[in-house]
Amino acid sequence: MGIKKIFLVSTLLRGRGGMESVLRIFSEEMKRRGISVRIIFLGVFKKRKHDLNWLHGLDYTILFPNYPFKDPIRTFIENKRLMKIILEEEPDACIALNNAAIQALWSLKKSGLPIVIHSWVHFSLNILHNIKILKKADHYLAISSGIAREIESKLNVDPNHIDIVFNPVILTKNRIPKPKHGTVRFLFMGRLTEQKDPQLLFYALENLKGEWRLDIVGDGHLKEQLMKIAEEGGFLERITWHGWQPVDPWSYVQENIKNVSALVLSSRNEGFPMVLVEAISRGVFCISTNCPTGPEDIICEENGVLTPVGNVEAMRDKLQSQIDKNEHSCTERSEIIAHSIDKFSVDQYASRILKILEKAKQRDNDD
Template sequence: MHIAVYLPSLRGGGAERVMVTLANGFAARGHQVDLVLVQAEGPYLAEVVPAVRIVNLNRKRVMASLLPLVRYLRRERPEAMLSALNHANIIAILARRLAGVKTRLVVSERNSLSSLSTGKQGQLFKWLMRTFYTWADGVIAVSRGIAQEMNTQLGLPMHTITSIPNPVDLQAIQQQAQIRPNHPWLGAGQPPVILAVGRLEPQKDYPTLLQAFAKLRESENARLVILGEGSQREPLQAHIARLNLQDSVTMPGFQDNPFAWMAACTVYVMSSRYEGFPNSLVQAMACGVPVVSTNCPTGPAEILEDGKWGELVSVGDADALALAIARMLHTPEAGEKSLQRAGFFSVDAAVDNYLSAMMN
């Protein structure tokens, strides 16, 4: 089967990495795969296997890729197309309609609808999704929570939505996790390191994590590392200074291999206000690390099965977050549970489910 995978770019983000994993997985099954990118750029380009053809539409904005995508569909006529991220999904739906081809189109929603603002732009996006998602042949949600949101907020019937959790390439992650990061905090005999990975944006609620860490430091000699880049770097650095944490918190930026840091840390923490399916949480579990997460919409409660496999705390509760981290610092055996649970999110299972959705 000829499959097109369409998304804006391969700049650093969980959704982009997952789509590369799926494209590689489709190719490994013998399918002809085109990775159709609005702009062929980003660190994950290096992870695309040679069997996957990269098609660069070479546009600066997703909206501007509409006509190039129409031309691609008319020229190549793939049997199926998978798109990701809501703005790209809308363009994919319109392009398939304008191209007049029989390509089966499946769109995937990878973030909680809480990510959309309550203002005019957010309401416009919801209207577009409500109107156009019914034109797709299938809709995939990366968590049951997102499926329920699309049902209640967009009016999409539950039977039209398939929930498929994001895949985790255990073998690849564990291979990369063997590399020890060159950082003095990760040497032998150093205090425990708490790690968070994600874009420096309001969604991740790092101010609450910093408040929790400040409370934790009252009783624990620990350090905090936050990997990622984003618009909130300067405000976060100022917040670190206000809390007098300059000597115990570092933000080294985006890292090509976050798994090495995950394997080297003592506890992994996710403090998000909302997610879709938090890939980094499962990736940390695949590295055998105890995890703490906010019980945000959507994903963490499903991944951790309401606290069976790790600590869940309320969103924005710095006190609860500090206590949960402290408990995990003294429960190293929780890492074995993390690793056990991570095995549920295999690449093979995800590839099977996506192929089924695109073939039906």
């Protein structure tokens, strides 16, 4: 029997996050295995808001990119077209990436469409609106242990209907070495927004002793506030602002920054922070807040350290420890770090999720 065709249903994504990276890796690996993946988007396309470059080469459909009417007319017509596509193409699995997608698929199922709704949300339930909609799913793909616990406790879902899949990462052989000597270099990669809490990092940088620099690959509306904090703290000249790198930020780091002592994640919450596994796969040590959810599944003794969310002093201590150690580039150490996340390899991930989808399909056929 097996899985031959998968539909991913979602509202339009901005095109600049870890979720987009996961969907591309997922789609390309399934294609390599002879399985087609089609991404179907709900909602209105807005050029200023949505960057579609990440979808290049993928099979995707925006149901009504410029449809003029608002809810509930738009929703009704979108659902009709979605049902038509599902009936015509008969996917083996329908996976919803957010509440709106779950609601749309549930409406079709309620109308008689025989589908199993898999929920694959990429954020902690603590930040999602109207989480009761998630209860309309039949099965849950949890990208972290924390999200699995949240689904079970907050939605009262039978744990037999929850599977932890993590997220896939391409385990590159490219390594980003530490500086050979001298200044410690910290790297922040991500959006400069409240969720990522770069303010925590900047306040922690105040009063650090020793030679250090911070490279920021990313952009966002908090940049001016961060520059003010750095200026008042007397370390603005230690920061290099590289801006958003839309194509391949890690290639940019390797070509332009070259050496990294540690990547820093200061987030208040995550779903499964891909930036951590991407850094670790390149042999980069990580300092991360133990935010809900994800870091606890990724960070271990071999590859990094965790700090409490929002705790400036704890973050400062971990940064200072890196400066005090000032360990130089070591090939053996980089390899130990890189291999600490082999369980997140694309191959293991794809085999894991296909086994889960096949089991759900078989169970549905038996019913």
